[in-house]
Amino acid sequence: MAQSERIEQGRGFGKKRAKKSTSLGNKNLVPVPAGAKTSPKRVGQGPGSGMGKTSTRGSKGQRARASSMKRGFEGGQMPLHKRLPKRGFTNIFSEVFQPVNLVALAKAGLSGEVTPAILKAKSLIKSEEGLIKVLGTGEITAAITITVDGFSASAKEKIEKAGGKVILREKNKVEKK
Template sequence: MALSLNNLKPAPGSTHKKKRVGRGPGSGLGKTAGRGHKGQKSRSGYSSRAGFEGGQMPLQRRLPKRGFTNKFKKQWIEISLAKIDANFNAGDEITPEILHERGLIKKAKHDLVILGNGDVTKSLKVSAHRFTKTAKEKIEKAGGSISEIAKAVAADA
């Protein structure tokens, strides 16, 4: 039999009948419809607040506050030389934008640092905000060049 729109059906066992609740004692889920007896949770329109523990002091309030988060923390996107070497050809120019286009790093909103993990087998022109010492040595040893991108500093008014 040829496959066409009029004879499509799901694989056996992949679909189930919808559970019909509150349809009398014969259904097995009549009367309270699986909600137990009385109480706030049995009513229609009930919705619980996240972290609500029935009036008991919630866990997020029982635990002490510790430390703080520095919102000015410097964040880096890290990529290894092994990844760069595997995804680029000799003589290619590598910038954060190109790495993002190829899907090797997420959006280039943080500064990029090149790590010295792995080996470089071809000469590459790499531009990044920072390089580790071993990454610099390996790129230059393979005949490549590096250029550090200077991040523009906003002038204080």
């Protein structure tokens, strides 16, 4: 078999890696001394690796096993996350709105009829199906008719002052059986 037909050995394992050039493009980099950067120890790679069989874990015992201890295990002592008091609660009925400021509407150059689909197309919201709320940060000069799920009092006032209108979108309520 000729030399050219042989498979070249992998770059990171066995063969020496090519050194990075310190030509004009890399003058600002401090050269790393030889031996300063070493590859991590590859344990569990069989008897030929020099760390085969037990893979540097010794023999038997809890720490030699694959799943030795759970995270946060403190040797049977009551773990910290159970010793600390619990505070507050999570409201399962909370509604998370996607905020849209008036300054963003003005920046996008929107006028006339504005729907959630248009807001999504202009990347002002992430999803059309989610709840949308217009907030009053900034000023708007164009008259817009916007359909959303909520709005602040200042946003409604500024939109109506500019000659626009705010329409509340009907909620899709799921009927309980």
